[in-house]
Amino acid sequence: xxxxxxxxxxxxxxxxxxxxxxxxxxxxxxxxxxxxxxxxxxxxxxxxxxxxxxxxxxxxxxxxxxxxxxxxxxxxxxxxxxxxxxxxxxxxxxxxxxxxxxxxxxxxxxxxxxxxxxxxxxxxxxxxxxxxxxxxxxxxxxxxxxxxxxxxxxxxxxxxxxxxxxxxxxxxxxxxxxxxxxxxxxxxxxxxxxxxxxxxxxxxxxxxxxxxxxxxxxxxxxxxxxxxxxxxxxxxxxxxxxxxxxxxxxxxxxxxxxxxxxxxxxxxxxxxxxxxxxxxxxxxxxxxxxxxxxxxxxxxxxxxxxxxxxxxxxxxxxxxxxxxxxxxxxxxxxxxxxxxxxxxxxxxxxxxxxxxxxxxxxxxxxxxxxxxxxxxxxxxxxxxxxxxxxxxxxxxxxxxxxxxxxxxxxxxxxxxxxxxxxxxxxxxxxxxxxxxxxxxxxxxxxxxxxxxxxxxxxxxxxxxxxxxxxxxxxxxxxxxxxxxxxxxxxxxxxxxxxxxxxxxxxxxxxxxxxxxxxxxxxxxxxxxxxxxxxxxxxxxxxxxxxxxxxxxxxxxxxxxxxxxxxxxxxxxxxxxxxxxxxxxxxxxxxxxxxxxxxxxxxxxxxxxxxxxxxxxxxxxxxxxxxxxxxxxxxxxxxx
Numbered sequence: 001x002x003x004x005x006x007x008x009x010x011x012x013x014x015x016x017x018x019x020x021x022x023x024x025x026x027x028x029x030x031x032x033x034x035x036x037x038x039x040x041x042x043x044x045x046x047x048x049x050x051x052x053x054x055x056x057x058x059x060x061x062x063x064x065x066x067x068x069x070x071x072x073x074x075x076x077x078x079x080x081x082x083x084x085x086x087x088x089x090x091x092x093x094x095x096x097x098x099x100x101x102x103x104x105x106x107x108x109x110x111x112x113x114x115x116x117x118x119x120x121x122x123x124x125x126x127x128x129x130x131x132x133x134x135x136x137x138x139x140x141x142x143x144x145x146x147x148x149x150x151x152x153x154x155x156x157x158x159x160x161x162x163x164x165x166x167x168x169x170x171x172x173x174x175x176x177x178x179x180x181x182x183x184x185x186x187x188x189x190x191x192x193x194x195x196x197x198x199x200x201x202x203x204x205x206x207x208x209x210x211x212x213x214x215x216x217x218x219x220x221x222x223x224x225x226x227x228x229x230x231x232x233x234x235x236x237x238x239x240x241x242x243x244x245x246x247x248x249x250x251x252x253x254x255x256x257x258x259x260x261x262x263x264x265x266x267x268x269x270x271x272x273x274x275x276x277x278x279x280x281x282x283x284x285x286x287x288x289x290x291x292x293x294x295x296x297x298x299x300x301x302x303x304x305x306x307x308x309x310x311x312x313x314x315x316x317x318x319x320x321x322x323x324x325x326x327x328x329x330x331x332x333x334x335x336x337x338x339x340x341x342x343x344x345x346x347x348x349x350x351x352x353x354x355x356x357x358x359x360x361x362x363x364x365x366x367x368x369x370x371x372x373x374x375x376x377x378x379x380x381x382x383x384x385x386x387x388x389x390x391x392x393x394x395x396x397x398x399x400x401x402x403x404x405x406x407x408x409x410x411x412x413x414x415x416x417x418x419x420x421x422x423x424x425x426x427x428x429x430x431x432x433x434x435x436x437x438x439x440x441x442x443x444x445x446x447x448x449x450x451x452x453x454x455x456x457x458x459x460x461x462x463x464x465x466x467x468x469x470x471x472x473x474x475x476x477x478x479x480x481x482x483x484x485x486x487x488x489x490x491x492x493x494x495x496x497x498x499x500x501x502x503x504x505x506x507x508x509x510x511x512x513x514x515x516x517x518x519x520x521x522x523x524x525x526x527x528x529x530x531x532x533x534x535x536x537x538x539x540x541x542x543x544x545x546x547x548x549x550x551x552x553x554x555x556x557x558x559x560x561x562x563x564x565x566x567x568x569x570x571x572x573x574x575x576x577x578x579x580x581x582x583x584x585x586x587x588x589x590x591x592x593x594x595x596x597x598x599x600x601x602x603x604x605x606x607x608x609x610x611x612x613x614x615x616x617x618x619x620x621x622x623x624x625x626x627x628x629x630x631x632x633x634x635x636x637x638x639x
Contacts, residue, residue: 147292
């Protein structure tokens, strides 16, 4: 629900404590979630409360608020509220809204890349074991999360040796007439050609699931018994296979780093702060094995300690991830019991959130804390170097201050075909890959191979949309505490790949859109395209070069090369799609069934294009009218 503030003077906007005081008497005394919203409609802060009325009432008082919340209160023009049945529901809803709305005054989980999983498929009679990332919509059993794709790959390789499961696609499986190389190197049992029966293969699948589900010792015991039984009946070849599988399992468990004996399933969180920054290191333990770790650097105010940041971080972290039965923390958080209850309710089973003080669990937390301290040290060193480069960039290119957001544009095509434009973004934290954009050139008047026209179309579309969504560039100033790359979509510096011509095209587009004062630099390749001899073009300044060993020059080269890599990759993807597109797809009325019938009858689309109407009619499902339509598509003259 949204409650508008009461005010005596309708002409004067009500902001801050005054607007909050006008909302109190109409609020319920139950749990819920509230949003503070500024005059532009942007969400400033999302919070939850056991009693909405009391919580909002506290914001109307002058004292008792820290700097971060005080700034949010001062900018609040209105508030929105959602009542919930319980405080646990409010906690889960708050985490979801923070991740979705990204308010500037909340602690934000900035790295939201999805985790990889191992999927045991169940949509095929012979299950496969594959790497999976994203929505878990495919039928099957999922195991994870793993900290990285590399950890998944290593585990799948080990499971191939131990359980001989297939990793091929269903289409590859169906096309096999003899075992592939993986069977020859003892990585697959070759169910595709009947080397192993479906029932025996299903037994291997069950063993693999048991191992991934934490029953590793039971699986090892069973394989050892089967090896002994094979030896007793003098089937030494089978015994050798069981021996190799046991060795593979031992190798798997011996190369996972720390493997706690008393912990089957847990996530370990450790927080360290230094230099005004926070690092949270997460270790994942499943089936008694270490499935990797990942460092996070949440955006948080300097006045928040580790316990406060960790408490806000955890609910967001588990918003879209499965929760293990144990969560181990380095710092005790304020609402640990509430979080424990909320995660248990979400998971459907009991979740324990602990701050261990001794024993093996404490050792795991201490190990994670050491990693957090080292990761933050590396991050601070890298960010310091990045700041130095940005300061140098401002000095070389005459900027008033170091840029917070740099956009680099490039385009790619082959003799004018499949033209694609690309934009990459960089800032104090390095490349911001989540904000990369590609532009499929769609102007009908575009002359193939016209780089200037491609640059005009790309920049025109980009900045016209930016004007529409973010307003004029002059209004994009940062508020105190903002994160530039998230709060300010306007770039402080634009690089384009090219010389005077591309720069003139870019300046023309910006002038037509009424955008003034945006620094744009053309980066022209040196003679013979030599790296290190680039010439820079900027309006109002003579073309210039940087010193060959200038670190800023290397930095600009990295930016340009990244833009080029992204443009080339986007172009290749589009070209691959076009190459695999069948000419029959362009004919109205030709669906999958008729297309299969035509290809089965003629062999190729090229043969279909050469067929006469009488030949086409001979195909099942193709009427004379449809045959005429197909013939006319490939031939301009009469049949």
